[in-house]
Amino acid sequence: MAVERGPEPPAFQHHPEASAPRLAQGYRLRSTSELRDLEFSRLAGTVYLDHAGATLFPQRQLTNFTKDLMENVYGNPHSQNITSKLTHDTVEQVRYRILTHFHTTPEDYIVIFTSGSTAALRLVAEAFPWVSQAPENGGSHFCYLTDNHTSVVGMRKVAAAMNVTSIPVKPEDMWSAEDRGAGACDPDCQLPHLFCYPAQSNFSGTRYPLSWIEEVKSGRRSPVNVPGRWFVLLDAASYVSTSPLDLSAHQPDFVPISFYKIFGLPTGLGALLVSKHVAPLLRKGYFGGGTAAAYLAGDDFYIPRPSVAERFEDGTISFLDIIALKHGFDALEYLTGGMENIQRHTFALAQYTHSALSSLSYPNGAPVVRIYSDSEFSSPDVQGPIINFNVLDDGGNIIGYSQVDKMASLYNIYLRTGCFCNLGACQRHLGLSDEMVKKHFQAGHVCGDDVDIIDGRPTGSVRVSFGYMSTLEDAQAFLRFISAIYLRSPADQPDLQAGTSGAGALSLESDCHSPQEGARADPADRSEACPDADTVDLYLSPSEGSGSRQALPEKAAGILNGDLGSHIVTNIYLYPIKSCAAFEVTKWPVGSKGLLYDRSWMIVNHNGVCLSQKQEPRLCLIQPFIDLQQRIMVIKAKGMDPIEVPLEENSERAQIHQSRVCADRVNTYDCGENISRWLSQFFGRPCHLIKQSPDFQRNARKTPGKGQPPGTAATLSLVNEAQYLLVNTSSVLELQQRLNASDEHGKEESFSVKDLVSRFRANIITKGARPFEEEEWDEVSVGSLHFQVVGPCHRCQMICIDQQTGQRNQDVFQKLSESRGRKVNFGVYLMHESLDLSSPRFLSVGSEVLPVLKECGVS
Known part of the structure; x- marks a missing residue:
């Protein structure tokens, strides 16, 4: 969506510090705009700025991978037939390709496939040759930079179980640790210690010196002053997504990576690169299929395979995903010319955006954003393509990240908010003490939620990050969005009084939706709330002065005059189909879950995922009407013939499906092929109408409170929060x-x-x-x-x-x-x-x- 207000961002070329935002000249694509059109057409109309969370795969990779699978038969690599041999050889070729990508060879490093960098980190924690603390020695030490991902910090739990001391090291302490030495140690002292740090902070994009690897291993820079031998784990997952890593120049002992950070596809696949000098020291506990050279089921006899990779790859590896990596490398090199070009391109965009963002200020001179960074974006050696910030108002108060996220989504800009699984960096940059973090948790804040401000202090921030398919237009659209939303003139912000009371203030319109104007879908009440035929008959019986049975409700009275006057109900709406149009009534039955049939149905896509107007705005054009007397719901939409759906199906014949609403599991059944075809035709993609199973009870998280007996939970239809x-x-x-x-x-x-x-x-x-x-x-x-x-x-x-x-x-x-x-x-x-x-x-x-x-x- 185009942004019409706010100053235009500066032209890229007017920033002399920024290099041209293009990939290698002379390659097959002349610009990133052409790259986007050919390989990422699905991004049309959107600005994707969460590449540090997950980058995107190109069409070329998916097409060639699919073609490979269609033309070849890949069997389980643990078998001995021809298809298995093909798989084994292809996987080994991919191992070589990975090592080549990182400028090393099988003589120096081993590739152990894992489910991701987190699994690789856990493998190191469990296999490292820790020495427990004892009276005769201080035992091993596990040290980690506080600017590390949660998955690194979590290694301390494994270390603690082995009676190993864990020590967090602040970045400023590590910077000043040079020449501190590793303490006195005789030549035979080989007490093993492990130091972990990120090549690039996933919070701020800070790049820590790769020279620390050799300095720590040699003892010239020590995290703590203890005797022993230091090993180094370099968390490269964030760094290698946009930069080359040369393992011939810098040789950490362990390098965990996740491939979706580099290629976008496949997810759920990573690797641990292990130095061959360290591999013999690793200890293997559990063993799974494919790791044993020989073992006995009835006796404690187990001989591991001689190959370190096979020894630690428990079970059958994800061999088809590994084959997808081959096509990922091919596509990356074909489209970009290599990681050096990606690094130049992404850093140029980040440098430009940082410069422009830093210059934004309110009319009173106050900055629009507060950027959290340890660098001035002077070089890709010290800064990655990540910008972390919070938006401020003109008084210097932080605007919560969840509000910024919601506003960005309105402009089809997708970014990341929170603490990014890096609480140490979040605390350091936001000034959050340990006591504050604990207090925030006690106040109900947990990682990943939208509780962004507590007691006036932020609980997280906003992050934008670039990938090789990002364009100058992406950066400028983001800057235009910030300018448009937060740099409005005072005339745009009327100073209204709190009240609108008084005769003739602003009168409301008297016209209203007729009963034929809308419906919204959500599964019907279960048991009592979603009544069977007898219950519907009960509601249709004369009551409350009604002299006859009610079929379709009469036209509602409409929104009444705006004067305060009497405090009364002016309109009643129910939404039979979740996210669809409203059905207005003047009088309606109440069940145990709320208004009868309110949000009893919902529309799902081909994967069974509930659709909402956030993904499919045209849902509001679907208009349901409930006829209690005929026990049908009539559904209408422009350009479509009306279609009828019975209010109740034979639950004994209906096949129950598992669905989800707001993280709750619900039992539903499909309403049939006729309505499915109708909806699929209207939306132009496969859709189904499903209804909440009448015998399934979904309890509310929000409690009605003092009116209910202890242990009583209110029941819900397919509403999000309450009845x-x-x-x-x-x-x-x-x-x-x-x-x-x-x-x-x-x-x-x-x-x-x-x-x-x-x-x-x-x-x-x-x-x-x-x-x-x-x-x-x-x-x-x-x-x-x-x-x-x-x-x-x-x-x-x-x-x-x-x-x-x-x-x-x-x-x-x-x-x-x-x-x-x-x-x-x-x-x-x-x-x-x-x-x-x-x-x-x-x-x-x-x-x-x-x-x-x-x-x-x-x-």
Whole structure:
């Protein structure tokens, strides 16, 4: 999505420190733009800046690998037939290719295939010849730089189990360790110690000197002053993704790598490169298939294979993935000319971006970002193509990384946030003490979540990183995004009063969605909540003054006047199919999981993965309608004939499938080939409609609280968080004012209240409260129903999607972010307390709303 506001980033060529952002001249592709068009067309319209997390594979690699598999038969390399011999020989060729890539030979290094660099690190921890502490010696020491990946730090648990001392070493201490010496030691002292450090920090991109390898091994630079022999593990996983590593010039004892960091494909495959001088010292404990030359099942007799690689490669290696590496090397060399060209290209982009990002400032002179780096991006010898930072407001306060991530996604910019499995570097750069980290955990923050600010302090940061297929346009799109979002003029930020009360403030539109206008899908209530035919009949029986059975609900009254006045329900929506359009009603049955049939179905792709509007905005154009009397759901979409789906299937005939909703496992069944063909035709790709199994119970993580007996859990349909979502009309009005007040140039669209309400996809719309007063509620009664408020709804990018057209406009999220502070909250979740469903219960438009404030009485 094009960014229209904010200053243009400087032209690349105007930065004399940056070299041309192109790969080797004279190679088959003239520019990275041509490379992108031919090999990475799937990136069209997106800016991918997480190459340090995983780079991307080119079309050439996938095509040639597939062709290889189609033309050859590769058998298990542990067999002796011709297909197995082909596999064995091909794998050995790949081993040679790996060693050649790192400028070494089989005479100096051994390649042991693992499932990744983490498995390689664990292998070293378990096989290293540790000497336990004893009265007669100090034992071995395991030292690691604090700027190391979690997988390195985790080695200390293995060391501790062997009674080995682990010592974290700060980067500044290692820099000053030169000539400190390794302590007194007689010539026969061979007490083994291990020092681990990264060639490149995956947090900041800092590149630590490869000269440390020989300095540590020789004793000229020692992590700690102890006698013994030092071995060095160089964690090269991040470094080798964009730079050449010459093992003929620098010879660490162990080098763990992950191949997807280099090629993008395959994942789940890495290697440990072991110096041949060290290999005989490694100790083997467990042995698996293929590692034994001979053994007995009934006696403790085991002879390992003489080959070090075969000795440590337990079980059958991932031989097809190893064959994919051959095509990865071929494609990389063909497209780029080698790692030296990749290093120049990626560093030039990082240097340019760093320079431009550093120069951004607010009108008051305050910087827009705070960059975490140990270098000035002067050379690829000291800095990799990684930029780590936090965005600041004009007062110098950090804007949480999760908010930056959400905003970036609106512009199709994909980056990385958090601490990047490198807490040591995160603490050092962000100034987080050990006590703070523990306090953050006690406050509920865990690695990988979106809790980005606690007590005003950041828990992580934002990282962008470049790969060989990154372009100057990627860097400039990112810089344009930062400028557009955070460098708005004061005129763009209206200073509105907190309230919108008072007669004639802003009246809401009186028109509304008719019952024929929409639906949203989520599996129906199980057992009681997703009733069988008898239960539906119960709901259809005359009740609450109704003199006849209700088929399709009558047209809703619409959104009422914006005056505070009486506190009542103005609209009720359910979303039968998750992420699809709303179905508006005036009166609707309530089940144990919420509104009857609310989010009872969902649409999944060919892999069974649930689709949402974040991936497929056109879901909002699918309009379901529930007919309780005929027990059908009618689904409509423009250009498609309507199709009917029964509300209930014969559960005995339905085949149960495992699906996931918000990390929860749910049992579902497929609604049939007819609706599958209908959906597949509409979306242009294979899709299925599935429904929550009626006998499956999904318990809510959020608890209804004091209204429930101990041990009672509320049950959910296919909703994300809670049974109901309530939105207050006055809150919508305030947001509408902010959005429409930013239309100073007359170019931005005006937002109606009806449009905004539909974006928030609530079940219950109320009027009569002050803006955002609902966040102060603890409980609320609606008519005869009583609910517990279980917290605010943290909004995502879906609110940027126009529910009538499927088009996206990022202003809604941005203005909400500006007005609500650092957390984009809107609406509150409700859970009903224990319900007696022996008689029908209904939620109705016009019902009185009675909230109870937190730790207060009835408001």
